Amino acid sequence: HGHSHGHAEGDEHDDHHEEMQRIVTSDGVFELSIFEEGVPPVFRFSSEGSTPSLSPSDVTVTTIRSDGSRQVYNFQQKAGFLESTSDIPEPHGFKVAVVLPSGEQTVEFTEHAHDSHEVDTRDHNMRAAYIHVMADAAVSVMAIIGLLLAQAFGWLWMDPLAGIVGALVIANWSYGLIRQTGAILVDASADGRIEGKIRTVIDESGDKLVDLHVWRLGPGHLGAVVSLVTHDPKRTSQFYHQHLAHFKGLSHITVEVLPEAAV
Structure with a gap:
């Protein structure tokens, strides 16, 4: 629980998912990926290495789902790659027929449980207990240091200073916890x-x-x-x-x- 607490803030940023399939043809090697940065997900198609780039009219992708339903995707030019002009509906598990100038090839994408990482799995009860224990320990250590310095050098102001610093540390930790649990209490949109x-x-x-x-x-x-x-x-x-x-x-x-x- 302490590990997830320490990295909670960083996990909220720069979160995207991309799955890639390599397509080897007589014209070279290409990459087809499902790119998802925010919503919605799209197909991205690019050339690998020295393989010449293709134009949007050269590439057509058709998804084939387990129930037999099909959806055709066309592409538009982006900086260094092609991107599908329409979004990919969930789930992302299907076969893909890729039509290129050299012919048609089939690749398969599988649905991964990456959505579980998007849901907040932190236990705020555990986090509150963790903050409580850490705050007690921090304040105790600072109080002991303040008393030792007061005894050794006559710095009587170290004891109240330790109390003030401890209060500021606890207030900072508590503010983050209150902000997150407060959103839960008022049923704010969570994800x-x-x-x-x-x-x-x-x-x-x-x-x-x-x-x-x-x-x-x-x-x-x-x-x-x-x-x-x-x-x-x-x-x-x-x-x-x-x-x-x-x-x-x-x-x-x-x-x-x-x-x-x-x-």
Whole structure:
């Protein structure tokens, strides 16, 4: 628990996921990756080594999911690589047919449990206990040092100074803990990335999101309330539960489905 506490702030930044597949052809070696920095994820295609770069019209990618559904992706030119013009809906486990000037090749991407790292797994009860013990130890050490210096050099002001420094240290630690637990107490949105992924799933299904709220239930667990308007009267809440169930850390989902006629 102490290790995760020490690195908590750093883990909130510079967090992205990228999975890459190499494609070897008669024209050279290329790389196809799923790049995800924030939301939404996209395909990136680039040449490896001295392989000549291809233009957007030379590359077409088709995902083939386990249920047989297919989606075609076209590309646009970026700085040093090609990027798909449309987003990749979750989950990211599928076969990919890559059509190049030299022919068609198939690669496969597997869904990794990287979403679990996006969910706050810190136990604030444990962190509060950790801060309490560390604060007691720090204040005790500073008080002993202050008394020794006062005895050795007559610095009577060292004892109150140690108390003031200890109070400032404890206040700093407590402020961070209160800020994080306070957000939980008022059910503030806990994970912007998960919210973005849920929005992407609803948008990809052709429906309209009316309301969305994600909050923290506990370490590594989130709850979500989703209200949406669907164009398909046959779709029930179970349809959306199945599409959202693969998000790691999303432990409780409430879905309200409203038909277009009712809005």
